Structures are given as structure tokens and as C-alpha cells.
Amino acid sequence: MGIIRNLAAHVGVIRQTLLRNHKRITMSRRLHARRLDGVDKNVWVEFTQLAADYKPVNLGQGFPDFSPPQFIQEAFCEAVKGGPEMHQYTRAFGHPRLVKSLAKFFSRIVGHEIDPFEDILVTVGAYQALFCAFQALIDEGDEVIIVEPFFDCYQPMVLMAKGKAVYVPLRPREGSSVLSSGDWVLSAEELASKVTPRTKAIVINTPNNPLGKVYKREELQMIADLCIKHDLLCFTDEVYEWLTYDGAKHVKIASLPGMWERTITVGSAGKSFSATGWKVGWAMGSGHVIKHLKVIHQNSVYHCATAAQEAVACGFEREYELFGTPESYFQQLPAVLHNKRRKLASCLQSVGLQPIMPEGGYFMITDVSSVKVDLNDHGTKDESYDFKFVKWLVKEKGLATIPVSAFFSPEHSKEFDKYIRFCFVKEDSTLDAAENILRKWSQTK
DSSP, X not given: OHHHHHHHHHHHHHHHHHHHHHHHHHTOSOOSOGGGTXXXXXXHHHHHHHHHHHOOEEOSSSSOSSOOOHHHHHHHHXXXXXXXXXXXXXXXXXXXXXHHHHHHHHHHHHTSOOOTTTSEEEEEHHHHHHHHHHHHHXXXXXXXXXXXXXXXXXXXXXXXXXXXXXXEEOEEOTTOOOOBGGGEEOOHXXXXXXXXTTEEEEEEESSOTTTOOOOOHHHHHHHHHHHHHHTOEEXXXXXXXXXXXXXXXXXXXXXXXXXXXGEEEEEEHHHHTTOGGGOEEEEESOHHHXXXXXXXXXXXXXXXXXXXXXXXXXXXXXXXXXXXXXXXXXXXXXXXXHHXXXXXHHHHHHTTOOEEBOSBSSEEEEEOTTOOOOOTTSSOTTSOHHHHHXXXXXXXXXXXXXXXGGGSOTTTGGGGTTEEEEEOOSOHHHHHHHHHHHHHHHHHO
16 A cells, blocks of 8 residues: 555656646746846845845844834724724725825925825825836836936836936035035036936935935925926935934925926825835825826726725824924934934944934945955855845844945946945834944954
8 A cells, every 4th residue: 555655646746747847838938028127136025035034133124113103003093993984995096084184284395285186196105106107107218317326116117117217326525524425416417418308207315215315405406407497207205204314404396496297206104104014105296297197006006005094194184283393203203213323323433334424214324345254155256245245244243234236226336335224213122232243243353
């Protein structure tokens, strides 16, 4: 009987192998669409898996490891208990209560009366808002100017729309000591030189990820003048809009004269209320532009989670009443993060690393070119220095960060491949654990 059982098992293995081979034969034609060519690799997929495998102290991924404020948690709980309508579909382009609260809140900031049902699209996080913008407004052959460093999804989203990405990097101001993200500037001449008859849009991110630069009004005015002169759109990613430090002020480019009609402003409730897992974002702009994003939305995800939108609406209603006061969460969060930012900077300085102090956002970058470590066994031969360094840091020291060259185009990444990015939106205990790792390492160098 044992022989028969073994034979049956062997036959089963052969059968499965034949079935697999049959599938390969019948599906030997090209499976994936060409729009996926060149966009398959993703820094977050790679380094999230690395963090899962090695369980390091995680200062890599950009999310808080602390809870959202109590009022927003309570709003979510109340929404879930709010009756059948909170568990069913709501308006596809945005829960009515949420779009009304967003319109009321942001109308006084942009100085323009926002129509809640025409000028706002609620999306599955800021990611989907960006995707809708690129898919709806960029056509084959259109050129899109992306200011570097940039959040890494911009470039593949341009490619998937069959557009062409054109890059202009922020560079350290000549002669500066480069101690602050404000020392990184955009050349007006270089930006203007990239505009061609095929240019459709300029993409900016302020406060910037990973650098932390907060664009000054005069810098935004320069970009606005160029957009108006050449009839360009502006995609502005402002998910960190409330997180500014040391007197830096966030200015919405959509609030500048002539820009509301041509600007798509992307925002995030996840970043605003420290609830990134809720995945509630929005695109905001003139209805004649937003209507095209709605077409992409209705033919992809169609609808976003009702209860989460209800809770976010409650959050913005609260913030509207408390705006500018010490009780406002939009005031409290940057105050907390200011101290965490200072704590991380002191830690890096104590081990001989010079951080670039961010004016805004979640992140801090530092140059690690002075650190002498053997990276031969980490990463592939063709990988950039910062990718290898981050892998070494995870595997050998138990600390996760992110390589900064991932935020630059291939043509400029070599100029910035000695920087790594730390996230400081973490519990003090997490930052303390990272500091212990860095101090132990510095003592053995």
C-alpha cells in the first residue's frame, strides 16, 4: 500500500507540473500592458519587505506610530454607529458632509468661494487624487515638468499616461552651508528653459518630501508666472500643509492671482489627522478641471469609504471653529513634531552626521558620504550608494531609513546618492531606540 500511495503522490506532482507548463504554453503571449514597462519597481515595496523581514527600528516609512487625536477616533466610532447609511455607498465624488466641510474650510484660505460639489473630488488617499490628475489631464506626448526631489509616484504616473517627464532639480544655494531645506532653491532660468510647446503641466510638492522645503511666496509666484505665460497646469501636492516649523509659512499656489483656474491641489486627511490608514484624500480646483478627474474616478474606484469620510468631515468642522487657536490640532501637531525633529537632529549630530533641517513635513535627510563602511555584500553592483547603505543599515544595525536617490530622476540621482531619509513622526521611544543604535555604532567606528 505504501508503494501505491507513493506512486499516486508522484503522479499528482507530475500532473500539477504538466498543468503549470500547459498554462505557460497557452499564456506565452505578452501578458502585461505596455503601460507597465519601466514602472514595475517601487522603493516602498522593496524596503517595506526589507523592514518586514528584519524587524528593524523603523524610521523609513512615512507614517506615525502613535494614535490619531482622540476627537477624530471618536468621530470614526460615532460614524460606524451612525446607522445603515454609514455602511453603504455615499456620493461617488465625495460624501456630502465632507465636501461641504472641505469647501468651507479651504475657501477662506485660497480666498475663493469653493463649490463643494463641483470643485472637490474625494479620493482613496492623495495617491489616487494624483493618479486621477495624471490620467485625466496628461495625454500621449505631453511633457510634464517635475521639480526634484519628488515623491516617487509622479514619474510612473506620467509614463502610464504616455506623457514625458522632464526634470528640474532643487539645488543647494551656491555658497550656502546647506544646513536647512531653505538652502535648496529652484532656478527660474533652468525651469523656464524646460518649457516647450509640448509642456502641459508643472508638478511641485510643498512642503517637500523628502527634503522638507517649504516654498516661499516669491518662489511660487515665479512658478505661477510661468504657468500663466505658457498656459500650463500646476499639480501641487500639499499633503504636509500643516506641518511647518521655525516660522515657515505654507502658501497655496492656487491662492495666487490667476492660478485657481489652472491648479489641482492634492490634500490628505491621513497626513492632516495622523490617520494614514484611512486613505482619505482629495483633489481641489476649478470645476472645469476637476470634472475630468471625476471621469477617471468613476471608472476606477468609483467610491470611497463612507464612515471614514464622515469622520474626516467632523474633524474639519472642528478645525474650522478652532483654526489658529492653541486647541487646533493643526497647531498642536507641528508643535509636537518640532520637538521630535530637534531630537532626531541632535542624535544625528552627536554621531557626526550633519542633518539638513526641514522647514516642513515628516522627514529629515543627511549626507552619509563620510561614513566608511563595506557595502560590497549589500545590494547589487549597479545599485547606488544610498540604496546599498540603507540595506546595510537595516541588516547589520537594525535601523530602517530610505535612500534619497529614489526621489530623483535617473539623470540627476547620482548627484544626490549620498543622502538617506529619516522619518521623525514617531513615538519618542522609537526615536530613542534609533538613537541607541546610532550611538553604539558610532562608538565602534
